[in-house]
Amino acid sequence: MEKISSTKNTKVKEWVKLKTNNGRKKYRKFLLEGRHPVETALEQGADYEYLIIQEGFDLGELAERIDEERLILVTKEVANHIADTVHDQGIFMIGVIDEQVWQIPNDFSGKWLLLDNVQDPGNIGTMVRTADAAGFTGVVFGDGTADFYNPKILRSMQGSQYHLQLKRLNLKKWINSNKANGNAIFGSILDENALDYHQVEAPENFSLIMGNEGNGMSKELISLTDANLYIPIKGSAESLNVAVAAGVLIFGLID
Amino acid sequence: MEKISSTKNTKVKEWVKLKTNNGRKKYRKFLLEGRHPVETALEQGADYEYLIIQEGFDLGELAERIDEERLILVTKEVANHIADTVHDQGIFMIGVIDEQVWQIPNDFSGKWLLLDNVQDPGNIGTMVRTADAAGFTGVVFGDGTADFYNPKILRSMQGSQYHLQLKRLNLKKWINSNKANGNAIFGSILDENALDYHQVEAPENFSLIMGNEGNGMSKELISLTDANLYIPIKGSAESLNVAVAAGVLIFGLID
Numbered sequence: 422m423e424k425i426s427s428t429k430n431t432k433v434k435e436w437v438k439l440k441t442n443n444g445r446k447k448y449r450k451f452l453l454e455g456r457h458p459v460e461t462a463l464e465q466g467a468d469y470e471y472l473i474i475q476e477g478f479d480l481g482e483l484a485e486r487i488d489e490e491r492l493i494l495v496t497k498e499v500a501n502h503i504a505d506t507v508h509d510q511g512i513f514m515i516g517v518i519d520e521q522v523w524q525i526p527n528d529f530s531g532k533w534l535l536l537d538n539v540q541d542p543g544n545i546g547t548m549v550r551t552a553d554a555a556g557f558t559g560v561v562f563g564d565g566t567a568d569f570y571n572p573k574i575l576r577s578m579q580g581s582q583y584h585l586q587l588k589r590l591n592l593k594k595w596i597n598s599n600k601a602n603g604n605a606i607f608g609s610i611l612d613e614n615a616l617d618y619h620q621v622e623a624p625e626n627f628s629l630i631m632g633n634e635g636n637g638m639s640k641e642l643i644s645l646t647d648a649n650l651y652i653p654i655k656g657s658a659e660s661l662n663v664a665v666a667a668g669v670l671i672f673g674l675i676d
Numbered sequence: 677m678e679k680i681s682s683t684k685n686t687k688v689k690e691w692v693k694l695k696t697n698n699g700r701k702k703y704r705k706f707l708l709e710g711r712h713p714v715e716t717a718l719e720q721g722a723d724y725e726y727l728i729i730q731e732g733f734d735l736g737e738l739a740e741r742i743d744e745e746r747l748i749l750v751t752k753e754v755a756n757h758i759a760d761t762v763h764d765q766g767i768f769m770i771g772v773i774d775e776q777v778w779q780i781p782n783d784f785s786g787k788w789l790l791l792d793n794v795q796d797p798g799n800i801g802t803m804v805r806t807a808d809a810a811g812f813t814g815v816v817f818g819d820g821t822a823d824f825y826n827p828k829i830l831r832s833m834q835g836s837q838y839h840l841q842l843k844r845l846n847l848k849k850w851i852n853s854n855k856a857n858g859n860a861i862f863g864s865i866l867d868e869n870a871l872d873y874h875q876v877e878a879p880e881n882f883s884l885i886m887g888n889e890g891n892g893m894s895k896e897l898i899s900l901t902d903a904n905l906y907i908p909i910k911g912s913a914e915s916l917n918v919a920v921a922a923g924v925l926i927f928g929l930i931d
Contacts, residue, residue, distance in 0.1 A: 543798070547917045556910030584912035619931065652927065655811030657839035662802045665923035668916065672907065672924045676874065 424494040428502045432493070436473075436503045436515060442568050445518065451570035453514040454505055458575060463487075465583040468517040475500040475511035505572040518570065522589055529602050530626050531558030534671070535592055537642055538565035538633040539663065545569070546577025547664040548631065552585060555671045559586030561595055561628075592630065596645045599628055606630070608638050608649035609670055611660055615651035623674040631667045679749045683757040687748075691728075691758045691770060697823050700773065706825035708769040709760055711738075713830060718742075720838040723772040730755035730766035760827035773825065777844055784857050785881050786813025789926070790847055792897055793820035793888040794918065800824070801832025802919040803886065807840060810926045814841030816850055816883075847885070851900045854883055861885070863893050863904035864925055866915055870906035878929040886922045 425433060438444030439452040450470060453459055462469070463486050473493045474480065480487065500509055534552040539545055545567055549560050562569055569575070569587050596606050605627040630646065632638030643649055652661060652669055661669070680688060693699030694707040705725060708714055717724070718741050728748045729735065735742065755764055789807040794800055800822055804815050817824055824830070824842050851861050860882040885901065887893030898904055907916060907924055916924070 547920060550913050551916060551920050553911045554907075554909045554913035554916050579913075581913050652809075654809045655930070656808045658805050658809035658834075658836050661806060661809050661923065662919065664917065664920055665802060665806050668920035668923045669927045672928070675910070 422489060422492050422494055425499055426496045428499055430499075432471075433495075433499055433503060436513075439515070439570075440503075440505060440572065442571075445568065445570050449518045449520075451516045451518055451575075452503065452505070452572065453516050453575055454512075454572055455510045455576065456512055458580075459483075459512050459514045461580045461583070462514055462516065465580075467514075467583075468519070470515040470517055473500075473503070473513040473515070475509070478511035516570075522587065524588075525590060525594065525598055526559075526586070526588070529599050529604055532556070532626070532675070533558055533628040534560045534667065535563060535595065535628050535630040536560065536566040537563045537592055537630055537638050538636075539631060540567060540634055541663075542567055542571055542573035543577050544634065544662070544664045546574050546579070548667045549574075549578045549585070549587070550581045551664065551668045551671055553581035555675055557585055557671070559588060561588045561590055561592065563590070563592035563595075565633075592642055593645065595628065596642070602626075604628065605648075606646045607670075607674070608632075608643050608646035609666060610637055610643060610649045610651060612649070612651055613653075615649045617653055618650040618670055618673050621648065621650060621674065627674070629667075629670060629674065631663055631670075634663050677744060677747050677749055680754055681751045683754055685754075687726075688750075688754055688758060691768075694770070694825075695760060695827065700823065700825050704773045704775075706771045706773055706830075707758065707760070707827065708771050708830055709767075709827055710765045710831070711767055713835075714738075714767050714769045716835045716838070717769055717771065720835075722769075722838070723774070725770040725772055728755075728758070728768040728770070730764075733766040771825075777842065779843075780845060780849065780853055781841070781843070784854050784859055787811070787881070787930070788813055788883040789815045789922065790818060790850065790883050790885040791815065791821040792818045792847055792885055792893050793891075794886060795822060795889055796918075797822055797826055797828035798832050799889065799917070799919045801829050801834070803922045804829075804833045804840070804842070805836045806919065806923045806926055808836035810930055812840055812926070814843060816843045816845055816847065818845070818847035818850075820888075847897055848900065850883065851897070857881075859883065860903075861901045862925075862929070863887075863898050863901035864921065865892055865898060865904045865906060867904070867906055868908075870904045872908055873905040873925055873928050876903065876905060876929065882929070884922075884925060884929065886918055886925075889918050 471491050471493050605624050608630045726746050726748050860879050863885045
């Protein structure tokens with residue numbers, strides 16, 4: 422088993438870069454952190470390059486499932502250096518990103534959630550989890566939306582990333598390809614003059630777009646949808662949290 | 677205008693205690709922080725004891741709305757000491773807690789959201805905002821649920837606390853008083869054998885209970901409801917986030 426004790430080691434330098442979008446794009450890898458997420462990834466047969474543990478970390482039952490040649494031991498100092506959380510849990514995985522993530526699928530059937538410039542990792546993870554619970558086929562991360570290999574999002578998806586397809590694609594392309602296939606595209610906007618979601622009878626195959634927390638969907642995308650849906654606000658709140666709005670629309674449409 | 681420059685000042689010591697449940701109960705006051713929350717509180721005519729600003733803070737238009745006698749100037753050191761956030765915004769309000777918060781209302785009519793041992797401030801704030809958007813009458817914080825004067829919850833409610841009634845009461849008492857009034861009580865549980873929420877025709881007056889993030893509602897309360905509702909999970913996720921589940925049920929019931 423390899424042991425690394427310097428934060429200046431070439432591998433360590435690469436791992437730290439995996440915490441950024443650019444680093445993940447360059448190396449086509451991502452960094453996963455914590456016992457439960459790593460265990461789930463292994464259970465789901467995720468492709469990985471290395472499993473990294475801090476000195477003294479007790480692998481427990483994980484030991485049986487791990488390929489010794491890909492196991493790397495690091496000092497506490499190195500672990501702190503690569504960790505995203507303040508209290509790291511002493512175990513990390515260097516995962517391999519599947520190229521399909523960036524590819525338009527051959528088959529658009531099913532229900533898809535599209536995220537247009539959504540920022541908050543907690544909101545994004547919660548929406549992926551909700552789409553999973555509603556039996557959606559996948560979630561498409563559009564331009565400007567935080568990366569799903571962002572460590573905070575990986576944590577908040579709670580394993581739903583293994584249950585549905587996650588894609589990073591330009592949403593305009595997605596919409597145009599879907600329209601060519603005859604699938605419906607629904608936007609969501611905060612506008613009383615838009616279509617009340619209760620009035621929609623959703624077809625078998627559709628995409629639903631959720632927009633940015635503060636500014637909503639981009640104007641360009643709004644103009645490309647088949648219909649833009651609205652959740653009637655009966656009280657005095659100005660808006661709903663985007664993940665709650667997604668939940669109401671998703672479960673409303675699949676009724 | 678009074679000026680305080682020591683963190684050992686009696687008032688400062690009291691303000692710091694308002695960051696805890698016990699402190700708020702003892703003094704019947706709470707601490708609000710940040711320009712936007714304080715502005716909103718003033719606009720809504722919230723009762724306050726003091727408005728505290730850090731040296732150099734620009735009151736701007738707020739100056740016209742403030743009672744000079746209740747304005748206190750503090751040093752940066754004192755502001756840091758009483759602040760809940762890392763980057764305080766230089767303005768605080770000492771709000772007065774309305775005694776009604778602890779009193780069972782005379783009138784139970786309308787729709788009420790009941791929180792049983794809910795922990796996460798973000799989830800709680802989001803649920804209050806959702807109940808507000810759905811035109812609910814109020815939210816009842818049961819035993820074990822975080823306090824709504826918790827600074828994090830105050831921030832995440834985004835002003836919805838001024839649009840509906842917030843109560844801190846024992847939920848068993850609430851349920852029994854409501855039953856005596858003939859109002860419906862719905863629980864929410866993660867159990868496929870429970871009642872699918874689609875099958876419920878909600879009456880004009882009802883209470884909906886949401887439970888703890890990890891453990892759900894307490895067994896005692898489950899046994900006291902008229903019906904316990906379930907959101908059918910179609911995919912592979914184990915559960916929905918509690919705030920999303922609340923959104924789906926709330927908007928499903930008021931349909």
